[in-house]
Amino acid sequence: MCFGVLGPVQVRRQGAEIDLGPRQQRLILALLLANAGQPVGISDIVDVLWDQRPPPSAVNVVHRYVGAIRRALEPGLAARSAGRWLLGDAAGYRIQVDADELDLLRVRRLAEQARSDEEAGRLTEAMSAYETALGRWRGPCAGAPELATFDHLAFSAVDHECADLVRAAASLAVRLDRARSVLPVLRRMAELRPWDEALQAQLLLALSADGKRAEAITLYQDMRRRLADELGVDPDEELREAFELVLRQTPGRARIAGAPVTPRVPPAQLPADLPCFTGRDGARRRTLSPVDDQVRAGVSTPVLAIDGLPGIGKTTFAVHLAHHLADSYPDGQLYVDLRGFDPDQVPLPPAEALHLLLTALGVPDAEIPASPHARSGLYRSVLAGRRILVLLDNAHDVEQVRPLLPGAPGGLVLVTSRRRLTGLATAHGAHLTTLDVLPAEDARALLSARLGAARTADDPRAVDEIVERCGGLPLALAVVAARALTHRLTDIARELRTTRGGLDGFACDDPGSDVRTVFSWSYQRLSVRAARTFRLLALPTGPDFTLSALAGLAGVPPAEMRAPAGELVRTGLVTEYRPGRFAAHGLIRAYARELLRSHGDAPSRDQSARRLVQHHRPNRPAGPDPAATGAPRGRSPSTGRRRDPVTARGWCSRSADP
Incomplete structure (x- = not known):
């Protein structure tokens, strides 16, 4: 007969497992085995079965369960016979087993041998005894979490004893660089005892010693967070010291016992710097x-x-x-x-x-x-x-x-x-x-750094025109500088002039450097409403515009324009350079013009233009059907407020299309 209590309670006869019957019978046998041959009082058995709320017939029920256990252990046993294994007396009941028959007693004998060998300096023999002992452990004592309704002291004492054994074995394993042999049991025990900081500290060291430093660091972070969130405390000194020791190791396999480690090469991942960075x-x-x-x-x-x-x-x-x-x-x-x-x-x-x-x-x-x-x-x-x-x-x-x-x-x-x-x-x-656009002086310096001071000095008028048409945008200047390596500056300036503010002069084979493509990456992230509002920026609104002006273009109340305007600002296509006042770079507005033409919504374009005129010159009819907006003549279609014609004409006189 072999009895097991270091894990779910079990009994084997000649290798075959015995059916121990219902939960109550298994729980009684588990309690007797956890006490390893010592007597267990009837009151303790009653408590573990009914958690201090026993029925009136509890003692008689216990006697019936004990009789059933005896017959399970010894089939054919005569009624009321004590039998070989389960004995009763005035003190209660006890199971009669020796160290070769009960796993708990075998493990205790191995643990004592391991400690004796370790104290005598026989570390290899001690480690072997520890590993053999850990091999007998199958889980919580008697599988009590599934059997009992509460944590009985006898089961807790055995679990604590096993945790001490695992810690001692892990400590020696780390010293001998044999952490891998104890890690499975150590992990499982740490899962069962998440608040045992000494055990968690030993797991940190064992993981690091086995080359799992990253996992050890993550384990500590999780433990520290749980302690703070659930108990409101910091890790204790032992756990902190273990973590500091782990941090002193390099990733990969490293012996905690002080073995030398190979220095790592520090990462150096920065892209190359420009050899001719200027300005900023x-x-x-x-x-x-x-x-x-x-x-x-x-x-x-x-x-x-x-x-x-x-x-x-x-x-x-x-x-x-x-x-x-x-x-x-x-x-x-x-x-x-x-x-x-x-x-x-x-x-x-x-x-x-x-x-x-x-x-x-x-x-x-x-x-x-x-x-x-x-x-x-x-x-x-x-x-x-x-x-x-x-x-x-x-x-x-x-x-x-x-x-x-x-x-x-x-x-x-x-x-x-x-x-x-x-x-x-x-x-x-x-x-x-x-970052803002480059001032004209910095833009000239950028071209000079890319092309050489002599080259730009030979054609200052062309340089000035290129700088102006690039609008201080570094990407546009870089594209022009690259083309100027094989073309005359005068020819490039003429080409930019003939495109009438378009983007063809800034085209490039590399999508990451093509101005139109780079703008499109932001445009493609816009919602439908924000994309439509962006296309309307192609209309002549002046060098800057307000939220109400955008609303006038779109034909919506200003309150409905806040979301798409904010989206344009967040994607970088529009700048809110002052609260309530917006601006867009000239090349970005050129891209908006291309999009407006490609969408083929000319009627919508005309309507938006009429709305803009009525917004800023409210006494002038907006078109054939000024009442279509639903606003009285002389009032803004988006706000309904009356406009001062003198102010509106003055604003429009400054509103040349950039």
Whole structure:
């Protein structure tokens, strides 16, 4: 006969498992086995069966159950006979077994042998005894969580004893670089005892010793969060020290016992800087001014978010800044293209971005968790205590960036986006910088740096005309500079002049450098209403416009124009340079004109033009049917307010199409 209580209670006779009957009989036998030959009082049995709410006949029921257990163990046993195994006396009942018949007693004997060998310095023999003992453990004592309605002291005592055994075995296994042999049992025990911080600390060390450092870091982050959320406490000293020891190891297999580790190569992922970067001195000062104070304070990682309209040079500027600062971040520089406005691909999910970043930091694929939350925690843990610069390029929105921010001070994060990421400033104290078009002087310097000072000095009039028609947009200037390598500046200026403000002069074989294509990436992200409003910008509204003017173009109340106008601003196609006043770059409006023509909605175009005229010159009929708008003659169709004709004529006189 073999009895088992280190896991679901079981009895085997000559290798065949015996049917122990209903739950109550198995629970009584489990209680007797957990006490390993010691007597168990009737009152204890009654308590474990009915949780202190026994029926009046409880004692008689217990006697019947004990008799059934005896017959299960010894079929054919005479009625009222005590038999070989289950004995009763005035103190209660006890099971009569020795160390070769009960797994609990066998494990205790092996544990004692292991401790004796370890104290004597026979570490290999001790480890073998520990491994044999752990092999006998099958789970919680007697499977009590499924059997009992409450945690009985006898079962808890056995489980605590087994946890102590697992901790001792894991400690020696780490010292001997044999952590893998105990990890399965150690993991299972840690799952069953999630609040045992000493056990969790041992699991951290064993995982790291077996080359699973990333999993160890994630485990600690989860444990710390659970302790804070559910108990309102921090990890104890033993768990914190284990985590600090794990952090001192490099990713991959590393022996906690002090074996040397191979130094990692710091990541250096920044794209190449422009060899002839010019201008942006003011923007650089504004962007970097908060960094020194925040770094000196040492309380958080500075986040610098750079936004601006398409083609304004956000990535170029951020890469230049990153190279300028790289020496201050000797532990590495990371770069990820988040594909926020890529026309052919969806924005990069944060989980995928985290995978790329963790891989660059040296974490093996096998150790990167599947859960996005766990990946983010591991990423923050790996960055903790390291001076690393992170460049997150082309972000779609705040939610895409948030999981990629480090949690500890020491690093720096640069983010670029066509959208102004105000949520980063609100929630994470980010410093926001909006890039403007280049002043004429800086635009000339850019062409001179690309083409050579002698080349631009030979044809200053052509340079001035090119600068004017590019509108200070760095992408347009770069395209022109590339074409000027094989064409005369005078010919390029003439071509730009003949296109009458169109975009054909800025075409390029590379989609990423073609001005029209780059604008289209933002346009394709617009909703139907915002796209229609954008196309209406092709109409002559003047150098700037208000929300009511846009509403007049679209034929809707100003309140309905707020959402599409905000969408245009967020995608970088329109700038709100002052509260309530908007502007669009001349080349962006040229793109709007192309779209308006290609959509073939001439009647809608004419109606919008009439509405705009009536909005700004309300005493002039808007067309054949001015009543079609539903507004009285002389009032704005979008607001119904009467306009001053002198003011309206003065505004329209300044409203030449750019």
